[in-house]
Amino acid sequence: MTWVIAVTNQKGGVGKTTSVINLSAAFAKRHGLRVLLLDMDPQGHLGLSLGVRPTGTAETIAAALMGLRDLREVTHETQVDGLRVVPSNEDLAAVEEQLSRQPGREAVLRSVLSRGVHDYDVVLIDTPPSLGVLTFNAIYAADYLLVPIQPRLYSIEGLRRLYKILELMRSRLGRRIEILGHFLTMVDNRYKITHEVREDLRTRLGEGLLRSEIPSSVRVEEGHFYRSPVVMYAPETPVASAYLELASEILQRLMSS
Amino acid sequence: MTWVIAVTNQKGGVGKTTSVINLSAAFAKRHGLRVLLLDMDPQGHLGLSLGVRPTGTAETIAAALMGLRDLREVTHETQVDGLRVVPSNEDLAAVEEQLSRQPGREAVLRSVLSRGVHDYDVVLIDTPPSLGVLTFNAIYAADYLLVPIQPRLYSIEGLRRLYKILELMRSRLGRRIEILGHFLTMVDNRYKITHEVREDLRTRLGEGLLRSEIPSSVRVEEGHFYRSPVVMYAPETPVASAYLELASEILQRLMSS
Numbered sequence: 001m002t003w004v005i006a007v008t009n010q011k012g013g014v015g016k017t018t019s020v021i022n023l024s025a026a027f028a029k030r031h032g033l034r035v036l037l038l039d040m041d042p043q044g045h046l047g048l049s050l051g052v053r054p055t056g057t058a059e060t061i062a063a064a065l066m067g068l069r070d071l072r073e074v075t076h077e078t079q080v081d082g083l084r085v086v087p088s089n090e091d092l093a094a095v096e097e098q099l100s101r102q103p104g105r106e107a108v109l110r111s112v113l114s115r116g117v118h119d120y121d122v123v124l125i126d127t128p129p130s131l132g133v134l135t136f137n138a139i140y141a142a143d144y145l146l147v148p149i150q151p152r153l154y155s156i157e158g159l160r161r162l163y164k165i166l167e168l169m170r171s172r173l174g175r176r177i178e179i180l181g182h183f184l185t186m187v188d189n190r191y192k193i194t195h196e197v198r199e200d201l202r203t204r205l206g207e208g209l210l211r212s213e214i215p216s217s218v219r220v221e222e223g224h225f226y227r228s229p230v231v232m233y234a235p236e237t238p239v240a241s242a243y244l245e246l247a248s249e250i251l252q253r254l255m256s257s
Numbered sequence: 258m259t260w261v262i263a264v265t266n267q268k269g270g271v272g273k274t275t276s277v278i279n280l281s282a283a284f285a286k287r288h289g290l291r292v293l294l295l296d297m298d299p300q301g302h303l304g305l306s307l308g309v310r311p312t313g314t315a316e317t318i319a320a321a322l323m324g325l326r327d328l329r330e331v332t333h334e335t336q337v338d339g340l341r342v343v344p345s346n347e348d349l350a351a352v353e354e355q356l357s358r359q360p361g362r363e364a365v366l367r368s369v370l371s372r373g374v375h376d377y378d379v380v381l382i383d384t385p386p387s388l389g390v391l392t393f394n395a396i397y398a399a400d401y402l403l404v405p406i407q408p409r410l411y412s413i414e415g416l417r418r419l420y421k422i423l424e425l426m427r428s429r430l431g432r433r434i435e436i437l438g439h440f441l442t443m444v445d446n447r448y449k450i451t452h453e454v455r456e457d458l459r460t461r462l463g464e465g466l467l468r469s470e471i472p473s474s475v476r477v478e479e480g481h482f483y484r485s486p487v488v489m490y491a492p493e494t495p496v497a498s499a500y501l502e503l504a505s506e507i508l509q510r511l512m513s514s
């Protein structure tokens with residue numbers, strides 16, 4: 001059984017990539033799971049943050065999406081045991097243009113994954129801050145979504161379009177993709193807005209808002225700098241234990257679904 | 258003489274929208290300029306942050322891009338004297354799809370502006386966190402670009418593709434668009450990375466890095482909450498004076514170019 005989970009939110013800079021990195025390290029290190037990461041964002045920060053720099057496009061997800069390479073051929077080891085990554089680079093933006101002209105353009109990644117993920121327990125997909133063909137592919141390939149939310153004004157407004165897209169994938173394409181949970185990131189309790197948005201989300205989302213919250217912390221940036229997930233670089237810090245808690249809460253939800 | 262300036266950076270959450278709001282308020286209030294804001298981001302935060310909520314797509318930039326409305330018909334007053342905004346909504350994403358199939362797809366916004374901006378001194382364009390057709394339109398319509406940068410790892414990597422696009426607009430479309438300047442946002446000097454990136458950018462960009470820096474501050478979020486630019490809501494605070502300084506530095510560069 002392989003769980004495929006896409007981490008997505010159209011709003012930029014809310015901690016999508018940071019969450020993919022730290023949740024995956026927690027799954028691999030703490031829970032001994034075999035994890036594959038996919039970078040569907042042309043910015044390519046996911047691979048870079050794990051010390052993986054593809055020398056060319058043939059070593060990235062773009063080659064697999066275009067049918068030029070097998071998934072296994074574009075999968076790279078990382079310095080974390082049990083954690084592998086399929087990186088991206090700028091050329092992924094060109095692939096988006098190409099894919100958007102084909103029939104069934106949303107379903108390309110799902111068919112790539114159908115041939116190569118049996119060796120993994122969890123596949124986590126990082127997405128760009130936009131709701132275009134690349135994100136459609138990540139959502140369509142996923143069984144579940146995780147939605148990081150930085151508690152700010154309009155955090156909720158921005159989710160409406162995502163819900164609409166899920167609705168259309170169900171009604172038009174017969175694909176039932178569920179949101180496993182939303183979770184708060186970069187939480188800073190000095191901001192009045194944090195409390196207001198937390199209350200608002202609890203009321204609107206109920207169980208849909210995960211209990212674990214990720215605090216804002218200088219440690220995250222330091223971790224990027226040392227090419228190491230903060231759960232490994234500074235495991236005793238509040239932000240690291242928050243990600244470890246979040247990982248456990250997510251696994252509990254997966255097990256009981 | 259109308260200066261058209263696009264504020265852009267593919268990286269999400271670096272302060273593009275916040276900068277457009279505060280620079281425009283500084284231009285209008287401090288310098289008495291007539292300013293028009295355009296929201297080319299389907300998230301629509303620019304209009305919302307200034308208290309402008311379009312009731313339908315016919316009142317947004319999408320209608321002007323599709324040739325259904327005149328620019329004047331989609332321009333809204335704001336509570337700041339001398340500052341008007343053309344808002345967006347989610348439907349702008351659908352317009353991106355439509356535009357991308359037309360010849361000269363990058364040049365649509367520029368032709369819309371050619372018929373309606375003579376009454377303004379400055380036009381500022383907010384862009385989404387992606388380098389797609391909407392951002393191409395904003396860049397192609399602009400005389401200058403401003404690039405906000407949050408000093409983080411890979412801040413510089415992410416700019417490569419933008420420089421490439423400017424290069425292609427010059428060589429293929431004969432459009433010379435210059436970067437008026439890059440500037441640091443959400444600066445927090447507790448982070449070691451801030452100093453490293455600042456030095457690195459100074460070395461690589463030289464004059465291309467504006468002197469004024471925007472500090473990280475709780476006040477920004479409070480301003481959004483009260484639907485007021487921080488330069489008006491809390492003008493004595495460090496972040497407000499930083500934006501006022503940045504606005505002066507930008508105008509000096511424009512005057513001497």
Ligand SMILES: Nc1ncnc2c1ncn2[C@@H]1O[C@H](COP(=O)(O)OP(=O)(O)OP(=O)(O)O)[C@@H](O)[C@H]1O
Nearest residue numbers: 012013014015016017018129215216217220269409
């Ligand atoms: N808990 C945290 N505390 C402090 N800083 C954080 C935290 N999480 C993320 N950051 C920082 O915030 C910035 C944005 O995070 P990240 O790049 O993970 O977001 P993203 O949603 O992936 O952005 P994009 O929309 O551009 O893909 C980064 O500089 C990151 O280091």
Ligand SMILES: Nc1ncnc2c1ncn2[C@@H]1O[C@H](COP(=O)(O)OP(=O)(O)OP(=O)(O)O)[C@@H](O)[C@H]1O
Nearest residue numbers: 012152269270271272273274275386472473474477
């Ligand atoms: N100087 C600052 N100090 C503290 N917070 C800031 C500052 N500037 C912006 N922010 C906050 O950071 C978040 C991102 O800012 P903003 O939305 O302006 O970025 P953006 O680049 O427009 O994002 P997107 O890529 O999604 O369009 C917002 O919540 C905003 O309130």
Ligand SMILES: [Mg+2]
Nearest residue numbers: 016017041045
């Ligand atoms: Mg990211």
Ligand SMILES: [Mg+2]
Nearest residue numbers: 273274298302
């Ligand atoms: Mg924005």
